Amino acid sequence: MATPTPSALADDEVQRYARHLVMPEVGRDGQERIKAARVLCVGAGGLGSPLLLYLGAAGVGTLGIVDFDVVDVSNLQRQVIHGTPDVGRKKLASAAERLRAVNPHVQVRPFETRLTSQNAMEILQDFDVVVDGTDNFATRYLVNDACVLSGKPNVHGAVFRFEGQASVFSAPGGPCYRCLYPEPPPPGTVPSCAEGGVLGILPGLVGLIQATETLKLLLGKGDPLVGRLLLVDALAMRFREVKIRKDPACPVCGERPTVTGLIDYEAFCGTRGGPLEARGMGAEMTVEELAARRQAGDEPLLLDVREPHELRICSIGGLHIPMNEVPARLGELDPSRELVVYCRSGARSGQVVAFLRQRGFARAVNLTGGILAWADRVDQKVAKY
Amino acid sequence: MKLTVKLFATFRQGRFAEAELELAEGTTLGSLADGLRIPREEIGILMVGGRHAELAHRPAPGDVVAIFPLLGGG
Numbered sequence: 439m440a441t442p443t444p445s446a447l448a449d450d451e452v453q454r455y456a457r458h459l460v461m462p463e464v465g466r467d468g469q470e471r472i473k474a475a476r477v478l479c480v481g482a483g484g485l486g487s488p489l490l491l492y493l494g495a496a497g498v499g500t501l502g503i504v505d506f507d508v509v510d511v512s513n514l515q516r517q518v519i520h521g522t523p524d525v526g527r528k529k530l531a532s533a534a535e536r537l538r539a540v541n542p543h544v545q546v547r548p549f550e551t552r553l554t555s556q557n558a559m560e561i562l563q564d565f566d567v568v569v570d571g572t573d574n575f576a577t578r579y580l581v582n583d584a585c586v587l588s589g590k591p592n593v594h595g596a597v598f599r600f601e602g603q604a605s606v607f608s609a610p611g612g613p614c615y616r617c618l619y620p621e622p623p624p625p626g627t628v629p630s631c632a633e634g635g636v637l638g639i640l641p642g643l644v645g646l647i648q649a650t651e652t653l654k655l656l657l658g659k660g661d662p663l664v665g666r667l668l669l670v671d672a673l674a675m676r677f678r679e680v681k682i683r684k685d686p687a688c689p690v691c692g693e694r695p696t697v698t699g700l701i702d703y704e705a706f707c708g709t710r711g712g713p714l715e716a717r718g719m720g721a722e723m724t725v726e727e728l729a730a731r732r733q734a735g736d737e738p739l740l741l742d743v744r745e746p747h748e749l750r751i752c753s754i755g756g757l758h759i760p761m762n763e764v765p766a767r768l769g770e771l772d773p774s775r776e777l778v779v780y781c782r783s784g785a786r787s788g789q790v791v792a793f794l795r796q797r798g799f800a801r802a803v804n805l806t807g808g809i810l811a812w813a814d815r816v817d818q819k820v821a822k823y
Numbered sequence: 824m825k826l827t828v829k830l831f832a833t834f835r836q837g838r839f840a841e842a843e844l845e846l847a848e849g850t851t852l853g854s855l856a857d858g859l860r861i862p863r864e865e866i867g868i869l870m871v872g873g874r875h876a877e878l879a880h881r882p883a884p885g886d887v888v889a890i891f892p893l894l895g896g897g
Contacts, residue, residue, distance in 0.1 A: 485897045573897040596894040601832045603894050619867065623893050627865050629833060631896035641897070667868070669891065671831065678889075680868055680875045762837035 442566055442656060444470030445499060451543055455497055468657045469497060473543070475656045478502035478565035480553055480581055482529040484631065484641030485595045486571035487519035489649040494537040494544045496653060501537060502547040502565055505529045512823065516638035553577055555700035558584040567655055569593045569648050573630060575622045576703040582607060582615035583700055586690045591655055595648040598629070600637050602644035602670040605663050605682065606651050608691065612664035617685040622707040626789055633785055640672050721791055721803045723778050728805060729816045738776040740805075743790045748782065752821040754812055761786050764793065773799045780805035780812075782823070824848050824884035826855070831891045834861055852888065853878035859890075867893035 444467055447455070451473070458464040464472075477498050479486045482505040494501055507529050509520045517529075524532035530548040537546050549561055553572075562568060562584050570581045570592055578596075585592035585608040592607040594615060607614045647668065654660045669678040689696045731737050740756025742749065749758055759767050761781070771777065777799060781787040784807050794802040805812070813820040829841045838859060846855065852869050856862075856878070868891040869876045882888055 481897055483897055571897045573895065575893075575895050578895065596896060598832055598892075598894045598896045601891075601894060619893065621864070623895075624862075624864055627862065628893050628895055634833065634896075636896055669868070678870070678873065680870060682875070 442471050442474035442476070445474035446470060447473060448543075451497070454541075454543070458496070463659050464657060468659070471658075472497050472653065472656050473499040475567070476500040476502065476565045477567045477569060477652055477656075478504065478562060479569045479571055480504045480577065481571035481573065482517075482519065482533040483507070483513065483571060483573060484516045484597060484636065485645040485648060486533070486569075487517040488642045488645035489569060489571065489595075489652070490533060490537060491519055491540060492646060492649045493652060494541045496649075497541065497543065498652075498656070499543075500545045500547060500565075502549060502561070503530055503533055504549040504551065504553050504561060505533070506550055506552050516636065516641050518642065553580060553584075555580060555702065558700060559588060562588050562590060565590065567591050567593060567652055569652055570595065571645065571648075574707075575628070576707040578615060579622060579706060580700065580703045583690050583697060586614050587698075587700070593648045593651050593655070595641075595644040597636050597640045597644050598631060599635055600640060600671065600673040602640050602672070603667055604644050604647040604651070604670070605667045606655070609655075609662060609664040611684070613682045613684040614688060614691045616690050617688045618667065618682050620685070620688070625708040626785055629785070633781075633783060637672055640670070643672065644670060721795065722806045723803045724806050725811045725816050728778060728812075738778050739772075741771070741777055741779045741787075741790075742781070743779055743787050744781050748823075751823050752809060752813075754780065754809060754817075754820060756780070761790055764790055768797060771799065773797070774801070776801040776803075778803055778805050781808050783810050784808040824850075824882075826882055826885070827887045828855070828859075829887065829889045830859075830861075831889065832894070833892050834859075834890055848884070849881055851878065852876060852880050852882065855882075855888065856890065861890065865892055867891050 455469045458469050475498050479490055482503050509524045509527050509529055509532055511525050519536050520532045530550050534546040537544055568585050568590050572578055591609045594607050595604045651663050654662055665682055667680045667682050686693045742756050742758045743761040745760050779787040779790050788804045791802050791804040813822045826844050828844050830838055870889040871882050871886050
């Protein structure tokens with residue numbers, strides 16, 4: 439990436455960035471480069487929140503944000519750009535307001551949309567660096583391919599529970615996300631942070647590694663995380679590093695690329711229509727149907743496959759066997775009986791239903807949308823988490 | 824041969840965080856994952872002695888193998 443052409447600082451900006459200006463690695467020239475820079479952050483969630491705050495405070499002149507979501511109270515444990523009064527607001531509006539308060543010199547360019555194959559190249563074209571703060575594999579592959587095809591660096595970060603990773607992909611001569619992960623994981627096999635949780639601080643840690651790498655790219659200083667994947671283990675507080683080589687056979691950045699334009703990433707990741715349909719399951723029961731059966735005194739056996747600590751948050755009843763224990767505890771279940779399997783969102787229970795059906799439980803069905811759907815549409819007293 | 828195997832994130836559930844395992848010499852990392860019931864397609868990163876390795880790699884006695892799942896959350 440060519441570092442941005444410097445943009446002159448006003449007097450009040452000289453004061454604001456004084457601690458940068460005294461460092462020879464930044465100085466007035468560097469700060470003017472930062473001011474002239476245009477950084478696009480895809481997602482204003484766990485990773486996007488800290489990195490946008492710090493890039494804004496550091497004086498990045500233009501911050502683009504792509505997001506279509508609204509602030510949920512469960513976001514606040516880690517999405518520090520949003521506050522309690524912002525619950526229910528568009529994340530874009532909340533993030534833009536906070537950034538203007540942090541630094542009025544920053545121009546915020548909001549894109550209230552999902553990043554798609556149709557709009558990605560147009561959105562990316564006005565930016566120098568792209569930061570990936572997304573929470574799903576389809577968008578991660580889309581961000582990667584769009585960055586490779588437009589020759590822009592992709593500052594990557596991902597988190598789950600106590601672990602995270604960061605790298606800089608698609609830099610000149612360096613590998614891309616597909617060099618590391620040529621194929622997406624089978625749908626439903628990698629739990630999301632909503633399913634498995636995430637330590638609130640972790641996206642802060644990883645997001646600020648992304649922010650640091652972004653500033654280094656803009657300044658043209660230091661050794662960027664190109665060709666290296668940084669693995670963060672917060673429980674052990676260990677940082678490991680894995681070398682990543684550019685794959686000559688990579689379909690996007692290799693010697694003979696076969697992906698020369700953006701593709702259908704939902705299809706590529708097998709997530710169109712939801713992971714359950716994608717895996718050919720489809721044995722489902724709606725929460726309304728279960729509620730009606732319960733009211734009529736004809737309730738089927740419920741099987742809760744969540745972890746024990748989730749059971750302490752809320753429950754809608756039934757037998758409890760955590761997902762990982764189901765194979766060893768099949769003897770506790772009657773294969774001839776109707777069985778409605780549930781979890782928080784319906785993702786894990788969908789996998790359990792598929793497993794049970796393979797083992798002859800022909801009447802096992804998944805409670806579509808899980809406890810979240812039950813809390814939304816049947817009983818609002820059940821806690822959502 | 825003895826190997827130290829370290830598992831991360833979701834791979835620890837129902838398994839272990841770190842264990843010393845006795846395996847036949849010549850065992851590949853892919854066979855090691857199969858034995859631990861870790862689906863190969865769910866593996867994000869394999870490391871032997873801190874270096875990136877492939878499923879077909881045959882670790883040596885005493886090696887430390889680390890298996891990481893894919894991370895996608897944000």
